[in-house]
Amino acid sequence: MSEASRTRTIRTDYLARVEGEGGMYVRLDGRAVSEVKLRLYEPPRFFEAFLRGRSFTEVPDITARICGICPVAYQMSSARAMEDACGVPIDEGPIRDLRRLLYCGEWIESHSLHVYMLHAPDFLGYPGAIEVARDHREIVEQGLQMKKAGNALMTVIGGREVHPINVRVGGFYRPPTRAELRALIEPLERARETALATVQWTSTLDFPDVRLDPEHVALADPDGYPIDLGRIVSDRGLDIEPAAFDEHIVEEHVEHSTALHARLRERGSYLTGPLARYSLAYEALRPLAREAAREAGLGPACRNPFQSIVVRAVELVQTTDEALALIDAYEAPDPPAVAVEPRRAVGHGATEAPRGMLYHRYEIDEDGTILDARIVPPTSQNQRAIEEDLRAVVERSVDLSDEDLTLRCEQAIRNHDPCISCSTHFLELTIDRE
Amino acid sequence: MNGPRKQTLAVWKFASCDGCQLSVLDLEDELLSLADNLEIAYFIEATSATVEGPYDVSLVEGSITTLHDAERIRAVRANSGVLITIGACATAGGIQALRNFADVEEFARIVYASPDYISTLATSTPISAHVNVDFELNGCPINKQQLLEVISAYLNRRRPRVRAHSVCVECKRRGTVCVMVAHGTACLGPVTHAGCGAICPAYNRGCYGCYGPKETPNTASLDAWSGLGEHDLVRVYRTFNAGAGPFRQASEAHERS
Numbered sequence: 185m186s187e188a189s190r191t192r193t194i195r196t197d198y199l200a201r202v203e204g205e206g207g208m209y210v211r212l213d214g215r216a217v218s219e220v221k222l223r224l225y226e227p228p229r230f231f232e233a234f235l236r237g238r239s240f241t242e243v244p245d246i247t248a249r250i251c252g253i254c255p256v257a258y259q260m261s262s263a264r265a266m267e268d269a270c271g272v273p274i275d276e277g278p279i280r281d282l283r284r285l286l287y288c289g290e291w292i293e294s295h296s297l298h299v300y301m302l303h304a305p306d307f308l309g310y311p312g313a314i315e316v317a318r319d320h321r322e323i324v325e326q327g328l329q330m331k332k333a334g335n336a337l338m339t340v341i342g343g344r345e346v347h348p349i350n351v352r353v354g355g356f357y358r359p360p361t362r363a364e365l366r367a368l369i370e371p372l373e374r375a376r377e378t379a380l381a382t383v384q385w386t387s388t389l390d391f392p393d394v395r396l397d398p399e400h401v402a403l404a405d406p407d408g409y410p411i412d413l414g415r416i417v418s419d420r421g422l423d424i425e426p427a428a429f430d431e432h433i434v435e436e437h438v439e440h441s442t443a444l445h446a447r448l449r450e451r452g453s454y455l456t457g458p459l460a461r462y463s464l465a466y467e468a469l470r471p472l473a474r475e476a477a478r479e480a481g482l483g484p485a486c487r488n489p490f491q492s493i494v495v496r497a498v499e500l501v502q503t504t505d506e507a508l509a510l511i512d513a514y515e516a517p518d519p520p521a522v523a524v525e526p527r528r529a530v531g532h533g534a535t536e537a538p539r540g541m542l543y544h545r546y547e548i549d550e551d552g553t554i555l556d557a558r559i560v561p562p563t564s565q566n567q568r569a570i571e572e573d574l575r576a577v578v579e580r581s582v583d584l585s586d587e588d589l590t591l592r593c594e595q596a597i598r599n600h601d602p603c604i605s606c607s608t609h610f611l612e613l614t615i616d617r618e
Numbered sequence: 619m620n621g622p623r624k625q626t627l628a629v630w631k632f633a634s635c636d637g638c639q640l641s642v643l644d645l646e647d648e649l650l651s652l653a654d655n656l657e658i659a660y661f662i663e664a665t666s667a668t669v670e671g672p673y674d675v676s677l678v679e680g681s682i683t684t685l686h687d688a689e690r691i692r693a694v695r696a697n698s699g700v701l702i703t704i705g706a707c708a709t710a711g712g713i714q715a716l717r718n719f720a721d722v723e724e725f726a727r728i729v730y731a732s733p734d735y736i737s738t739l740a741t742s743t744p745i746s747a748h749v750n751v752d753f754e755l756n757g758c759p760i761n762k763q764q765l766l767e768v769i770s771a772y773l774n775r776r777r778p779r780v781r782a783h784s785v786c787v788e789c790k791r792r793g794t795v796c797v798m799v800a801h802g803t804a805c806l807g808p809v810t811h812a813g814c815g816a817i818c819p820a821y822n823r824g825c826y827g828c829y830g831p832k833e834t835p836n837t838a839s840l841d842a843w844s845g846l847g848e849h850d851l852v853r854v855y856r857t858f859n860a861g862a863g864p865f866r867q868a869s870e871a872h873e874r875s
Contacts, residue, residue, distance in 0.1 A: 200666030203636045227633045227683045228738060233725035234716040238853065245826060249713050249858065252637020252759060301643060301664065312665025314653045321650065332646040343817040345644055346637040346759035347828070350821045357823040437730050444730070594666075 190214055194578075194590050201302040201312065203253050203603040208593055209440075210574065215582045220575045221440045222567055222597065235557040240266045240526055240548045244351045247544070247559065251603055252346050253297070256290040256338070257537030258544075258559075259351040260412055265544040266353045268427075269531025270524045275413060278517035279355040281510055284412050285365075286341040286348070287535070288507040291411070292334025292375060293345065294538035295496045295503075298601045299382060300327025303493050306595045307389040326378050330500065333368070333375035337507060340364050355521030365511045372508050379500035380476055386497050387480035391490045392592075396576055398569045399451055400460035403536055409468045409502055410461055410536050419464060420451060426534035429543050435560060446565040453568035456540030457600060458495040459486050470509075473502040489573055489599035496601075526552030537562050539601045563602045570600050625773055628660035628673040630694050632680025632687050633714055633742060637759040638705035639663055639679045644762050652766075656773060671697035675772050677765075678751075681707040681714060681742045688739075688748055695749035700772050703745045704765060706758035710830055711861030713758075715742040718861060719869075744861065753778060756811045758828040758858035764813055782833040784808055785825050788816035797824055804844045806854060809835035809864070830859035837868040848872045 192212040199206055205226045211219040231250055238246065243262035248255035260283060267273055274280050300323070301313040310316045317324040335345040340360050342348025350356050401422065403414030416432075417423045424432055435444040448454050463485035466474065477483075477498045486495055526548055533544045540562025547556040577596040581589055629639050643649065643664060652658075659669035676698035682688050695701055703709045711718065717725055722740045745751055755768055764780055771778035781787075785807035789796065797803040797819045805824030807816070811832045818825045831837075841851055855869035 198662055200662045201664065203640075203663065205631060227687065228726070228729065229633055229683075229712075229714040229742075230717060230722075230725040230729055231713075233728040234713070234720070236728070242853070246713065246857070249635050249637075249758065252635040252640045255635075255637070297640075297643060305665075311667035312661075314650075314658055314665055315667060317650050317653065324650065328646040328649065331644075335644060335646070343821050344759075344814070346640060349818050349823065349826075352823075357818075358821040 192586070194586055194593060196590055196594055199594060199597060201305065201598060202601075203251070206602070208574065208597060210578055210593060212578065212582065217575050217578050220571050220578070222571050222574070223440050224567070232557045232559060235546075235554050238554050240269070240546070240552040240554060241353050243544075243546070243554075244353065245347075245349075248347045250559070250561070253294055253603060254290060254537045254539070255347050256287055256342070256351070257535060257542050259348065260287060260535045261533040261542045261544040262546075263351060263353050263533070264413065264535065265531040265533030265546050266548070267524060267531070268533060269529040269546060269548055270526060271529070272354070272522055272524050274355070274522065278515055279520070279522065280412070281514070282341065282356060282359060282517055283351075285337065285507055285510040285514075286351070287411050288503040288510070289334045289337025289341065291503040291538050292500060292507070293331050293338060294334075295500050296327055296331035296334060298538075299386065299493055299496050299500070300324060300331070302601070303496075303598055304386075306598060307493070326381075330375045330378045330382075333371040333504070336368055336371055340368060352521055354524040355517060355519075357520065359516040359518075359520045361516065362514060365514055369508065369511060372504055372511070376501065376504035376508065379497060379504050380472075382497040383476040383480050383494060383501060386494045387482070389493065391488060393488075394490060394577070394580070395487045396489060396573055397487060398453060398455040398572065399448065400463050401454045401456045401541065401565075402461040402464045403534060403541060404464065405468070409465050409470070409506070412535050414534075416534060416541070417464060418454065422448070426532040426543060429532065429534070429545070429560070433560075433565075435564065444560075444564050445567050446560060447568055453572055454565065455569040456562050456565050458492050458499055458539075459489065460540070461536060462486055462495045462498065469498070470502055470505050472505050473498050476501050489596065492599050492601075526550065539563065539603055540566060561603070566600055566602065570597060570602065573600070624655070624657040625674040626657045626659035626669065627769070628671065628676045628694075628698065629663070630660075630676060630678045630680075631663070632678070632691065632708065632745075633683040634680030634705065634707045634712065636663065636679070638707075638757075639677070641704075641760055641762040641765055642677075645766060648766060652769070672699065673697060674699045675769065676701045677769075678703050678708050678745050679705055681711045681744060682748055683714060683739050683742045684737060685739065691745060691748050700752045701745075701749070702753045702755060702768060702772070703751050704755050705760050706756065706828065706830060706858045707742075708745045709754045709756055709862070710859040710865075711742040711744050713858050713860070715861035716856060717742055719856065742861065755780065756829045757813055761813050761815065781812055783812050784832045784835075785810045785812055785814070785816050785819075785829070788812050788814070789819050792816050792820060794819045797822065798843070802845065804846050804854070806840070808840050809837050826857060827854065827865065828858050830862045831864040835864050837864060838871075841868065841872070848875055
């Protein structure tokens with residue numbers, strides 16, 4: 185059979201170093217890529233269904249359980265949506281500042297995990313961080329210590345690192361004392377030094393020369409880098425309030441995935457997450473983070489998904505530096521929560537989870553009972569863009585052996601830090617070329 | 619010099635949020651020495667390198683919600699010396715066991731436009747409903763120090779020091795003033811399994827039962843003290859351990875009355 189008509193299948197059934205279960209399937213007819221599927225087969229857990237009939241006060245605790253890696257993102261988007269429904273938005277002041285500080289903890293923990301434990305092994309040629317540690321123990325140890333600083337923030341403010349207990353609709357149950365937060369300054373200062381060193385180190389890794397052009401979508405916060413609130417904006421003119429999400433973005437159900445696929449009604453696929461945030465909000469970075477990015481040669485926008493590891497490191501500088509500033513200025517919110525009285529309404533909440541924008545929408549009745557719930561996680565929004573990214577990577581790499589091509593594809597997926605537990609409400613990797 | 623063969627550890631995932639297996643990676647100070655002392659033979663979230671079983675110790679996260687997973691857990695059991703479930707999903711069915719009280723086809727229609735693409739069981743069940751389990755570690759999420767204790771105990775062939783008394787005992791040891799007695803805040807602490815360290819009352823809120831039922835819980839007595847109505851009592855028992863025997867029975871009793 186001639187090369188031109190040969191069909192190849194490349195597949196990975198259980199993709200490693202991602203959160204949750206998924207795989208990949210790619211089929212090539214000759215040199216043409218005929219099919220690309222990111223297969224998310226994590227069993228569905230039906231959160232939107234069992235939220236019906238629950239109380240509006242229960243959403244931070246319940247939706248946190250969608251994801252053990254980014255529970256704070258779920259708590260923040262759900263609380264904001266309920267506060268929006270009840271007409272008490274918390275857009276500024278000490279409660280908002282404390283929320284942002286807690287959220288910095290989650291970004292530090294999640295990004296340290298991804299950069300050092302999940303992503304770096306791809307560049308260093310190891311199957312995982314434990315194997316990296318056998319030859320370069322100090323690299324993995326510094327990553328773990330930075331992660332620990334993030335988790336310490338989560339523990340002091342939230343009560344524990346996974347599924348924090350201190351977040352409620354309206355604010356917090358008990359604010360931390362200044363003394364409790366001051367104990368975090370030293371580990372966070374060390375984490376900031378590690379973050380700066382991480383930007384420098386990751387910028388020296390070997391990146392394939394790739395430039396992809398999906399529409400970038402992120403929140404825009406007039407007060408700083410987008411984390412906890414903002415309008416939804418893109419680099420192609422989208423600029424809407426979270427309440428207009430449905431008018432502009434639709435979710436579709438495809439057969440090969442238990443995660444719904446989101447797309448912009450007018451333009452199709454889009455990308456949310458570190459690359460989009462960095463490229464849209466470069467000017468909003470703290471000077472230390474922007475300077476670190478500039479010294480690493482990153483430029484004001486980044487369109488190479490393989491370089492997302494450098495962008496995450498820049499965001500680690502951003503969040504460690506911001507956390508220190510927030511602690512320095514901290515005054516305990518008094519009272520720790522504002523009163524939120526239910527009313528019959530629809531509320532929307534959008535925040536930036538470490539891996540991208542997370543949108544919640546709830547309809548509640550007059551006594552606060554949830555009538556309808558909708559949760560759109562970042563990985564659902566990114567699925568199409570990741571598949572398009574995979575297709576582009578395979579098209580450029582058809583001369584690689586099956587083994588190398590499989591590895592390259594897996595890496596292309598891990599570039600986006602997909603969270604499958606979140607999105608199914610994700611990965612099996614197969615490259616088909618028989 | 620060849621020492622004795624390192625014991626092997628495998629980590630398995632079923633329907634879950636990944637938070638409990640993340641607790642292994644959250645052992646920032648102990649992870650690398652753990653990896654020095656045993657062989658992490660299968661842990662797909664951490665490494666693509668896998669070693670063929672059988673495994674000395676398997677940690678299982680998540681509940682059984684599909685026919686495929688019901689088959690898979692039998693294969694895991696057959697390939698494991700010791701099988702330890704970690705967290706509320708694996709031990710009680712998790713929050714997704716709320717489907718056990720509802721119509722799962724209706725659930726699929728609410729979430730998915732094409733429910734025909736979804737294959738799922740009508741129930742979410744704990745691992746022990748399918749295979750023999752050697753030890754169950756409670757919590758949503760588990761306490762990572764308790765996890766370390768359990769792994770260490772099994773590697774050294776001793777019983778884990780994990781107590782089954784109530785959260786109340788942990789509050790007393792921590793010196794937290796009782797939120798129910800002092801502030802009238804409804805609290806599941808008296809019927810909830812210890813292990814978290816009694817975090818919620820230390821943050822001025824009542825325990826919400828994420829570690830599941832303690833040994834011999836008296837839910838009827840607590841409920842009479844709680845000041846909550848029947849509808850709210852159904853809700854407080856129907857969260858992350860809704861499928862655990864005593865919590866399920868309590869919620870069903872309040873639903874009937």
